[in-house]
Amino acid sequence: xxxxxxxxxxxxxxxxxxxxxxxxxxxxxxxxxxxxxxxxxxxxxxxxxxxxxxxxxxxxxxxxxxxxxxxxxxxxxxxxxxxxxxxxxxxxxxxxxxxxxxxxxxxxxxxxxxxxxxxxxxxxxxxxxxxxxxxxxxxxxxxxxxxxxxxxxxxxxxxxxxxxxxxxxxxxxxxxxxxxxxxxxxxxxxxxxxxxxxxxxxxxxxxxxxxxxxxxxxxxxxxxxxxxxxxxxxxxxxxxxxxxxxxxxxxxxxxxxxxxxxxxxxxxxxxxxxxxxxxxxxxxxxxxxxxxxxxxxxxxxxxxxx
Amino acid sequence: xxxxxxxxxxxxxxxxxxxxxxxxxxxxxxxxxxxxxxxxxxxxxxxxxxxxxxxxxxxxxxxxxxxxxxxxxxxxxxxxxxxxxxxxxxxxxxxxxxxxxxxxxxxxxxxxxxxxxxxxxxxxxxxxxxxxxxxxxxxxxxxxxxxxxxxx
Numbered sequence: 092x093x094x095x096x097x098x099x100x101x102x103x104x105x106x107x108x109x110x111x112x113x114x115x116x117x118x119x120x121x122x123x124x125x126x127x128x129x130x131x132x133x134x135x136x137x138x139x140x141x142x143x144x145x146x147x148x149x150x151x152x153x154x155x156x157x158x159x160x161x162x163x164x165x166x167x168x169x170x171x172x173x174x175x176x177x178x179x180x181x182x183x184x185x186x187x188x189x190x191x192x193x194x195x196x197x198x199x200x201x202x203x204x205x206x207x208x209x210x211x212x213x214x215x216x217x218x219x220x221x222x223x224x225x226x227x228x229x230x231x232x233x234x235x236x237x238x239x240x241x242x243x244x245x246x247x248x249x250x251x252x253x254x255x256x257x258x259x260x261x262x263x264x265x266x267x268x269x270x271x272x273x274x275x276x277x278x279x280x281x282x283x284x285x286x287x288x289x290x291x292x293x294x295x296x297x298x299x300x301x302x303x304x305x306x307x308x309x310x311x312x313x314x315x316x317x318x319x320x321x322x323x324x325x326x327x328x329x330x331x332x333x334x335x336x337x338x339x340x341x342x343x344x345x346x347x348x349x350x351x352x353x354x355x356x357x358x359x360x361x362x363x364x365x366x367x368x369x370x371x372x373x374x375x376x377x378x379x380x381x382x383x384x385x386x387x388x389x390x391x392x393x394x395x396x397x
Numbered sequence: 398x399x400x401x402x403x404x405x406x407x408x409x410x411x412x413x414x415x416x417x418x419x420x421x422x423x424x425x426x427x428x429x430x431x432x433x434x435x436x437x438x439x440x441x442x443x444x445x446x447x448x449x450x451x452x453x454x455x456x457x458x459x460x461x462x463x464x465x466x467x468x469x470x471x472x473x474x475x476x477x478x479x480x481x482x483x484x485x486x487x488x489x490x491x492x493x494x495x496x497x498x499x500x501x502x503x504x505x506x507x508x509x510x511x512x513x514x515x516x517x518x519x520x521x522x523x524x525x526x527x528x529x530x531x532x533x534x535x536x537x538x539x540x541x542x543x544x545x546x547x548x549x
Contacts, residue, residue, distance in 0.1 A: 103537060178514050201510040201535025208516070220508055222537055286539060 093395040100207035101215045101388060103223045104261040109268040112232060116242070118387035118397055119233040119380070130390040130397065131160025137190040138164030139182075140217070141173060142198040146356065146378065147217050147226070151194050154385035163190065168197075180209040187212045192393060213392045221257055227355060228261040230384035231315075234377040235266075238351045239312055242266070248274040248307040251317035251336050251361055253283040258355045259317060260287055267291060273298035274307045278332045281319065304336060309345040314338070316354045316361050316374075340365040353377050407481045410435070410457040416473045418442050421452025423546060424472055427501055433459055448475075466490035468498055471522075471529060471542050497521055498531065502545045509536035520545070 095111055136155045140148050143166055152162050165171055173182060179202060187193055187210040195203060196217040203216035203223070218224040236242050247266060249259050253275055263273065264287075273291070275283045275298060282300070291298055301307050308314070319336055321329055337360060338352065351373040354362060358374070366372050390397045416424060421441050424430070430437055438455040445451040461469075466478040470492040478490040500517035511518050511533070520531035523539075532539040 105537075179510065180514050180516070197510070198508075199510040199513075199536075200506060200508055200538070201533065204535050204537075205510045205514055205516060219510070220536070 094391050094397065096388070096391040097393075097395050098213055099392060100203075100210075100213050101225055101392065102203045102207055103216065104225050104228050104265050107225075107265070112229070112265060112268065113242070115229050115384065115387050115391065116233045116236045118391060119229070119383040120237065121397075122386045122390070123237075123380070123383040126157065127390075128157065128159045130386075130394060131155055131158035134160040134191045134393055135189070136160055136162050136164075136389065137186045137193040137195075138162050139186060139193055139195040140164065140166050141168030141171070141179075141202070142196050142218075143167045144196050144218060146381070147196060147224075150378075150381040151215075151217060151226075151385050153382050154389055157382070158386055158390060160389070164194075179206060183209045183214070184211075186210075187214075192389065215388065215392065221255065223261060224257055225261065226381070226385055226388060227258050228265050229388060230377065230381040231258070231262050231353065231355075232265055233384045233387075234351075234353060234373065234380045235313055237380070238373060239349060242269040244270050244272070245313060246272045246274070246311040247313045247315060248276060248301070248311045249283070249315045249317070250276040250304060250307075250338075251319050252281045252323070253277040253317070254281040255320075255323070256317045256355075259315065260284070262315065263287055264290065267294050267296050271296065274311060275300050276302070276304055276307055276336070278319065278336070280328075281323065304338065305342055308342060308350075309347065312347065312350055314350065314352045314371075316352060316358070318354075318357070318359055318361055337361055337363060338366055339363040340369050343369055343371055346371055406484060407438075407455045407457060408484055409482055410455060410459055410480075411461045412477075412479045412481060413454040413456075413461075413469065413473075414451070414477045414479070415445065415448060416452040416454065416476050417448065418450035418452055420472045421454055424452075424469065425454060427472075427546065428465070428468070430454065430456055430459075435459055460488075461490065463490060464495065467493050467495040468501055470494045471498070472546065494522055494524065494529065497534075502531075504533045504536060504538075505540050505544050506533065506536045506538050509533060509538070511535045 155162050183206040192213045194215045194217050200220035200222040202219045207214040352371045354374040436457040440453040442450045460480045479486045480488040498520045504511050519534040523530045529542040530539050531545050
């Protein structure tokens with residue numbers, strides 16, 4: 092029997108069942124332990140970045156090539172026929188007729204869902220505006236599972252910009268399927284949106300809004316840090332909150348020994364450099380895991396069995 | 398006793414009655430009824446025993462489908478939609494809130510891909526407490542029905 096993700100479009104985290112998420116995480120682990128260079132043999136993947144993104148694009152293209160596949164595509168929509176006014180629907184019809192799968196990033200929300208309606212091959216969303224970025228969530232889940240040995244019943248703190256961070260929203264939704272316990276630490280202006288809290292309430296998931304970063308450190312298995320963007324505040328306001336959401340090595344004295352610090356990167360100054368040398372820092376390995384999570388997804392979408 | 402009808406009887410078409418006063422024009426606009434080219438009679442702020450004031454729309458030669466009638470339920474949940482043939486009511490639609498709504502309103506999110514592409518807007522309908530929420534299939538953003546109905 093074909094795996095449940097075979098020939099599926101990968102658009103949004105709420106489309107996934109718990110079993111499908113587990114399958115990706117498990118496959119990523121296998122591919123990290125035992126690399127394969129044959130799973131995408133003779134496959135051609137379109138890498139269509141209508142909006143530039145270094146890390147996501149490079150890790151997708153690395154994933155394809157490490158698995159023995161080939162990539163065509165573009166890194167910036169500015170030089171494509173989209174610039175001439177071609178609809179995304181038309182572009183995708185053509186590109187999907189050349190390739191076995193299309194990985195795409197687009198500045199508009201809903202672009203990947205729309206593309207999937209016009210594509211003859213699976214579409215994998217590499218980010219659509221402020222909406223979804225499912226492969227980031229998959230690599231986050233893989234990293235959490237790798238460091239904690241499980242996904243069930245973990246305590247996770249999200250820190251920083253919880254309002255605009257799509258990463259945070261999708262990961263919260265995904266972890267809800269595994270009975271997580273959440274702590275939210277954010278400036279008032281960047282608090283977790285109401286609709287996410289309502290979803291958690293509906294599912295009976297516990298969450299606590301905490302004022303201070305230090306308070307949550309001993310309580311959690313994962314600290315998921317995000318960047319508070321200076322441009323969201325005026326200068327005076329920013330100065331006031333700036334220091335409050337910065338993690339420094341000395342603050343980690345009371346952390347659980349299994350606790351890992353994650354960050355979708357790029358970081359600016361919310362994680363002091365001295366944290367890098369502690370046993371808790373895991374953000375660079377997390378970024379590296381992006382390749383394995385994307386390898387897992389591509390392998391599952393393009394092979395009946397892996 | 399002499400009886401005068403406020404709105405003339407319809408030979409063939411659809412009568413949408415018991416629309417809350419003020420929503421009639423909205424419905425005309427959203428459902429693009431005027432664009433059918435058919436004769437339309439509209440009554441606004443008519444007196445109603447049950448509602449105080451109501452609006453009414455009569456469209457000649459157009460029989461509203463079940464699906465279209467249900468989409469009306471968002472704005473006028475208590476409206477009656479009667480399809481007329483030869484001055485007789487041949488179908489009374491019972492309005493039920495639809496699960497999805499296609500092509501009636503544009504997505505209020507200006508950065509939603511649906512605006513610039515050859516697709517119809519598409520919303521999932523979800524009743525939440527006393528509000529009805531619509532979630533765009535494309536950008537996945539949720540909106541209260543009142544926001545969606547205003548933006549064009």
